[in-house]
Amino acid sequence: MARPLLTTQTEQEHSVQQKTVGMLVYVLRYDDLPADDSMILPPITREGTTYEVGRAPEVGPVALEGSTLLLPDPFVSRTHARLVRRRGADVIEDLGSKLGTFVNGKRIEGPRVLVDGDLLEIGHSLFVYRLVEPRMAGRMASLRKGLSHGPTRTLCPELAGISTDLERIARTDQPVLLLAETGAGKEIAARFVHEKSGRAGPFVAVDCGAIPDHLVEGELFGHRRGAFSGAVEERKGRIRSAEGGTVFLDEIGNLLESAQASLLRVIQEREVTPVGGERPQKVDVRWIAATNESLFAEDSRFRADLRARLAGYVALLPPLRKRREDLGVLCADILGKTGLPSVAITKRAARALFFGDLPGNIRELERSLSSAAVLKGDGPIDLPHLSVVAARAAGKVGARAEGSAADASPSEPSPSAELPRERSTRPPREAIEAALVQAKRVQGEAARLLGVHERQLARWMDAYGIPRGKKSASET
Numbered sequence: 138m139a140r141p142l143l144t145t146q147t148e149q150e151h152s153v154q155q156k157t158v159g160m161l162v163y164v165l166r167y168d169d170l171p172a173d174d175s176m177i178l179p180p181i182t183r184e185g186t187t188y189e190v191g192r193a194p195e196v197g198p199v200a201l202e203g204s205t206l207l208l209p210d211p212f213v214s215r216t217h218a219r220l221v222r223r224r225g226a227d228v229i230e231d232l233g234s235k236l237g238t239f240v241n242g243k244r245i246e247g248p249r250v251l252v253d254g255d256l257l258e259i260g261h262s263l264f265v266y267r268l269v270e271p272r273m274a275g276r277m278a279s280l281r282k283g284l285s286h287g288p289t290r291t292l293c294p295e296l297a298g299i300s301t302d303l304e305r306i307a308r309t310d311q312p313v314l315l316l317a318e319t320g321a322g323k324e325i326a327a328r329f330v331h332e333k334s335g336r337a338g339p340f341v342a343v344d345c346g347a348i349p350d351h352l353v354e355g356e357l358f359g360h361r362r363g364a365f366s367g368a369v370e371e372r373k374g375r376i377r378s379a380e381g382g383t384v385f386l387d388e389i390g391n392l393l394e395s396a397q398a399s400l401l402r403v404i405q406e407r408e409v410t411p412v413g414g415e416r417p418q419k420v421d422v423r424w425i426a427a428t429n430e431s432l433f434a435e436d437s438r439f440r441a442d443l444r445a446r447l448a449g450y451v452a453l454l455p456p457l458r459k460r461r462e463d464l465g466v467l468c469a470d471i472l473g474k475t476g477l478p479s480v481a482i483t484k485r486a487a488r489a490l491f492f493g494d495l496p497g498n499i500r501e502l503e504r505s506l507s508s509a510a511v512l513k514g515d516g517p518i519d520l521p522h523l524s525v526v527a528a529r530a531a532g533k534v535g536a537r538a539e540g541s542a543a544d545a546s547p548s549e550p551s552p553s554a555e556l557p558r559e560r561s562t563r564p565p566r567e568a569i570e571a572a573l574v575q576a577k578r579v580q581g582e583a584a585r586l587l588g589v590h591e592r593q594l595a596r597w598m599d600a601y602g603i604p605r606g607k608k609s610a611s612e613t
């Protein structure tokens with residue numbers, strides 16, 4: 138008879154272990170942002186397995202030797218911290234390091250269960266912890282440095298999954314609809330599809346939100362000479378310019394309703410009639426559309442039939458705050474363009490920039506880092522060099538202090554204003570269950586493992602319908 142995997146576990150614990158696997162990603166070092174040495178560590182799948190993290194004896198690349206991760210970081214103690222899989226959860230413990238181990242900007246006092254998206258600082262080295270499906274965790278770990286995604290790479294499991302799908306879809310004629318927040322990399326993804334499509338024609342991007350209303354149809358479909366006043370010569374239009382290639386309709390949600398109807402006809406009939414023309418012209422293009430609006434909302438003014446035409450494959454690209462494991466690659470890509478051999482950032486500035494919501498996504502990161510790299514002079518990037526972060530922090534402080542915005546110095550924002558609020562978002566059910574299992578169902582202990590107040594844990598347990606645990610270890 139086959140032996141159960143873990144004979145001491147209850148069924149509930151076992152299912153917690155099966156659903157997701159922890160994936161620890163070494164992201165970057167504050168003292169060398171463009172180093173481009175991010176690495177996905179093999180997942181810990183067996184009970185009791187441990188990683189130790191310590192300082193590398195010499196300067197060199199980050200190295201995994203057996204189960205020890207060696208960081209070339211002078212702020213890391215020789216034996217600094219340990220990650221251990223215990224009762225279906227991954228737990229981080231400080232091993233008496235000199236400078237401590239931090240989760241989401243807070244020094245840990247004892248063992249701490251990690252949950253999806255946690256930001257771990259060991260010395261000046263930043264890690265992101267993700268919970269992913271076991272199959273995906275294995276795949277990502279085998280890639281180690283991430284999956285290539287156009288001109289860049291990704292270590293984010295969700296984006297890697299989308300990127301793989303996009304590469305396969307690229308070889309078909311299926312239209313692609315990219316949904317993402319502003320600056321999250323829609324155009325990069327669209328160019329990736331074009332590159333992988335093997336289509337010989339050009340990639341033509343059209344910003345549907347930037348064309349004045351009265352010019353939209355002429356711009357897209359072209360016009361005959363004399364079609365309207367000002368049409369002094371014939372124009373091909375953007376769609377026919379992409380013949381044999383790809384049309385990328387950015388901000389499609391802003392397209393005029395009349396143009397939506399014409400575009401629908403073009404996609405259906407595969408022919409374009411220029412403004413003022415009578416004879417339609419055949420066109421062979423691949424359609425990619427993108428928007429940061431919800432075209433699927435009930436009150437959307439976007440035509441459902443056009444949406445259905447464009448949505449051959451729909452990709453929901455994650456915002457940067459959900460893929461912080463890519464920060465190392467992005468910093469290297471962005472700072473690589475500056476030509477600076479090495480760029481450092483102070484810990485407080487790193488927290489303000491990397492731990493915040495980053496509503497402008499990659500574009501915000503790009504602008505912040507590029508200008509900070511100029512402003513910093515010979516030293517590291519510090520808070521006063523991060524003008525966007527500073528302005529936002531000042532805005533928040535101002536909003537809170539009702540009319541006292543002037544009190545908030547834009548050159549010295551409070552880093553805490555940008556830090557994610559301590560576990561205000563509900564972790565997944567399995568993380569809560571794992572903490573309860575680990576704490577032998579003593580709620581106070583489970584709350585401590587999760588880094589929240591006991592009352593907060595109780596609210597989450599109620600929301601998930603998890604039965605209440607024990608008030609103390611002595612309670613039966």
Ligand SMILES: Nc1ncnc2c1ncn2[C@@H]1O[C@H](COP(=O)(O)OP(=O)(O)OP(=O)(O)O)[C@@H](O)[C@H]1O
Binds near residue numbers: 429
């Ligand atoms: N890997 C990368 N390395 C460096 N810069 C990047 C990377 N990915 C994206 N960017 C930059 O981030 C910015 C936003 O990327 P992109 O234009 O693809 O996003 P978008 O979602 O299309 O933006 P928008 O919503 O404004 O149309 C661009 O300036 C782009 O050059």
